[in-house]
Amino acid sequence: MKSCTKCSKNIACLKRPKTGDALCRECFFDAFEQEIHWTITTFNLFSRGDYVAIAASGGKDSTVLAHLMKVLNDRYDYGLKLVLLSIDEGITGYRDDSLETVKRNELQYGIPLKILSYNDLYGWTMDKIVAAVGKKSNCTFCGVFRRQALDRGAMQLGVDKIVTGHNADDIAETVIMNVLRGDIARLQRCTSIVTGSEGLIPRSKPFKYTYEKEIVMYAHFKKLDYFSTECIYSPNAYRGHARAYIKNLELQDPLSILNIIYSGECMSLREGTKLPSKGTCSRCGYISSQEVCKACVMLEGLNKGVPRLGVGKTSKVIKKMEQLKLSEDSDRSPTKPVVSHSTTEVPSRKSSVLRETTLEW
Amino acid sequence: MCSNSGGCESLQRIVPDEDKTKKCVSCKQLSEFVLRKVNGYCRPCYLEACHHKFRSTVGKTKLMKPGDRVLVWQNSSLGAAAMRHLLEVLEKENETALKKKLQFEFKFALVEGYDGTIFNDFKIAERWRRISSDAAEPPQRNSTLKLFNESLVSQKAVIEFARKHNFSKVFTCDTGSDLAHIMLTSISLGRGGQLPDWTGVSLERDGVVLLRPLREFTEEELDRYLKLYSIEVPTQKRSPSSIQRLSQDFVDGLQADFPSTVPTIWRTADKIAADSKSPLSVCDHCGCFNPTDVVGAMQALEISAELSTTLKLEKQIPNRCHACRQISID
Numbered sequence: 001m002k003s004c005t006k007c008s009k010n011i012a013c014l015k016r017p018k019t020g021d022a023l024c025r026e027c028f029f030d031a032f033e034q035e036i037h038w039t040i041t042t043f044n045l046f047s048r049g050d051y052v053a054i055a056a057s058g059g060k061d062s063t064v065l066a067h068l069m070k071v072l073n074d075r076y077d078y079g080l081k082l083v084l085l086s087i088d089e090g091i092t093g094y095r096d097d098s099l100e101t102v103k104r105n106e107l108q109y110g111i112p113l114k115i116l117s118y119n120d121l122y123g124w125t126m127d128k129i130v131a132a133v134g135k136k137s138n139c140t141f142c143g144v145f146r147r148q149a150l151d152r153g154a155m156q157l158g159v160d161k162i163v164t165g166h167n168a169d170d171i172a173e174t175v176i177m178n179v180l181r182g183d184i185a186r187l188q189r190c191t192s193i194v195t196g197s198e199g200l201i202p203r204s205k206p207f208k209y210t211y212e213k214e215i216v217m218y219a220h221f222k223k224l225d226y227f228s229t230e231c232i233y234s235p236n237a238y239r240g241h242a243r244a245y246i247k248n249l250e251l252q253d254p255l256s257i258l259n260i261i262y263s264g265e266c267m268s269l270r271e272g273t274k275l276p277s278k279g280t281c282s283r284c285g286y287i288s289s290q291e292v293c294k295a296c297v298m299l300e301g302l303n304k305g306v307p308r309l310g311v312g313k314t315s316k317v318i319k320k321m322e323q324l325k326l327s328e329d330s331d332r333s334p335t336k337p338v339v340s341h342s343t344t345e346v347p348s349r350k351s352s353v354l355r356e357t358t359l360e361w
Numbered sequence: 362m363c364s365n366s367g368g369c370e371s372l373q374r375i376v377p378d379e380d381k382t383k384k385c386v387s388c389k390q391l392s393e394f395v396l397r398k399v400n401g402y403c404r405p406c407y408l409e410a411c412h413h414k415f416r417s418t419v420g421k422t423k424l425m426k427p428g429d430r431v432l433v434w435q436n437s438s439l440g441a442a443a444m445r446h447l448l449e450v451l452e453k454e455n456e457t458a459l460k461k462k463l464q465f466e467f468k469f470a471l472v473e474g475y476d477g478t479i480f481n482d483f484k485i486a487e488r489w490r491r492i493s494s495d496a497a498e499p500p501q502r503n504s505t506l507k508l509f510n511e512s513l514v515s516q517k518a519v520i521e522f523a524r525k526h527n528f529s530k531v532f533t534c535d536t537g538s539d540l541a542h543i544m545l546t547s548i549s550l551g552r553g554g555q556l557p558d559w560t561g562v563s564l565e566r567d568g569v570v571l572l573r574p575l576r577e578f579t580e581e582e583l584d585r586y587l588k589l590y591s592i593e594v595p596t597q598k599r600s601p602s603s604i605q606r607l608s609q610d611f612v613d614g615l616q617a618d619f620p621s622t623v624p625t626i627w628r629t630a631d632k633i634a635a636d637s638k639s640p641l642s643v644c645d646h647c648g649c650f651n652p653t654d655v656v657g658a659m660q661a662l663e664i665s666a667e668l669s670t671t672l673k674l675e676k677q678i679p680n681r682c683h684a685c686r687q688i689s690i691d
């Protein structure tokens with residue numbers, strides 16, 4: 001039996017994925033917690049008195065995050081006021097079950113919970129969106145809508161900061177994805193520990209340097225109550241490739257994950273490289289590189305019976321938007337039929353739904 | 362957790378349009394073969410396009426000067442075979458004087474040991490040079506670092522040879538596909554800030570400029586080029602299990618379904634530089650620039666090590682970048 005490399009007293013019960021050291025349970029907890037504390041303090045993620053929303057999905061990452069935020073806030077007296085913020089995408093058999101976990105977490109950790117649904121915000125649940133769009137690229141809708149939903153929820157709560165459970169593996173994967181997509185703007189942003197500084201509520205990732213495997217171990221040994229089912233709608237295949245690549249790299253050399261993040265931190269844009277200009281959406285006021293943000297375009301498509309309107313290259317989306325406008329103009333003449341994509345049941349809402357919700361904040 | 366931020370939808374599999382692939386993209390006559398799943402070509406137009414692409418890649422670097430002596434770094438790869446042929450063709454075109462003349466003279470070189478043995482039956486001609494790479498190899502923890510160090514040491518030997526023998530330029534035979542593999546490998550080794558050196562169009566060391574004129578060609582394109590001239594290339598040895606091999610398999614797998622993968626990767630690399638906000642230092646071993654005051658992943662790693670062992674940490678070797686320190690740790 002090997003003894004713990006840290007305390008040399010207890011028998012080691014695990015091999016740390018990140019460093020390869022054999023640790024006993026107590027030393028692992030201690031190292032894990034201290035590392036998060038180090039990340040929080042080194043990068044000044046919070047100020048005393050901050051009201052912080054923890055993005056909670058009920059999954060392992062956000063459950064461990066909620067637990068740790070509570071533990072560290074008490075132990076080191078950060079002076080934070082915490083709240084759990086959950087987004088209900090409206091996915092039957094997945095999100096409804098995981099939200100039950102978050103509701104239990106609310107009681108377990110004594111942190112109040114706020115749930116915001118896609119249905120309230122956009123007038124659409126993911127189930128309805130999938131019915132209209134099909135299984136292909138529905139993740140795009142979910143991703144775009146969730147991003148805004150978290151910000152809106154946070155604004156409604158009046159919080160100062162948001163924390164998310166993105167871990168080191170997620171960030172490494174995102175670096176690789178952005179390289180494959182040639183998305184320079186995102187490549188530059190994706191390794192920042194705090195994002196969203198321009199007019200939005202700052203978001204930070206306390207698990208930026210924390211390995212997914214260790215989060216699972218921590219949750220397991222602490223017997224935390226989390227929900228561990230994958231989303232029922234098939235995840236994006238392309239991202240799946242990147243994920244598999246990262247896992248294989250980790251097998252070759254566990255340091256790879258941190259190396260990739262370090263690579264991202266060391267990169268900057270070459271002089272003279274053009275970036276898309278950032279503005280705000282003319283409809284909802286959310287940050288956007290186009291005149292109308294992706295969420296508004298997607299919503300317009302859904303509401304007008306052209307669900308795939310917002311899917312595809314930006315240049316093509318703009319073209320499709322223009323065509324839609326043209327066909328709308330000609331729709332006013334009585335001879336032409338109304339847009340003929342009504343193969344699925346789509347409520348005929350106008351974009352006013354979005355405007356109404358926009359006014360709330 | 363699901364961290365889909367959208368945007369992947371532009372990367373959908375390409376469905377070939379038969380009406381389009383039937384015609385040559387250039388002359389609109391009947392095509393003879395299809396590349397990148399969507400572009401049809403006839404033989405003459407394709408060869409012309411390849412020759413043009415090679416010239417233009419070299420030309421737009423604006424680094425070649427009349428009278429330059431170029432050392433062409435050869436190995437047994439597909440890219441190297443294509444490079445030999447492309448240079449021959451351009452040389453012949455010099456005689457016809459229809460095209461702009463090559464303004465440089467070139468010689469071929471092989472690094473002995475690693476790949477050179479394959480050319481033993483080649484009767485190293487007047488035009489060929491052998492370079493011996495005698496750098497002592499540090500023992501390596503794994504094949505990833507061993508492979509990386511081999512290529513670094515060879516590169517150093519070639520540049521040193523070029524400098525000694527008055528070659529101002531070195532041409533490598535890295536294809537766009539090779540560079541895409543190298544880019545992902547470099548990122549996984551923590552060399553993200555050094556990408557311009559590893560995958561960019563040129564690199565300067567000790568006054569010698571190394572150019573990568575095949576960077577805009579994918580393996581598929583060069584393979585077709587060589588087939589059209591019935592040039593056979595020995596099957597490539599697969600790398601041993603390593604990060605290099607994983608990156609190759611990963612990129613090639615994607616490339617098969619998404620033909621824009623390789624060009625996107627090297628174009629991305631073109632837009633990256635080492636973090637310019639911080640002062641840069643030069644690594645003793647690889648010669649790349651590195652930011653010195655990035656606080657992040659490496660400090661996090663130190664903390665993790667401190668918190669989980671009582672063993673003393675390995676001494677850091679000064680003047681080496683993070684990735685080269687790994688090479689010499691054992």
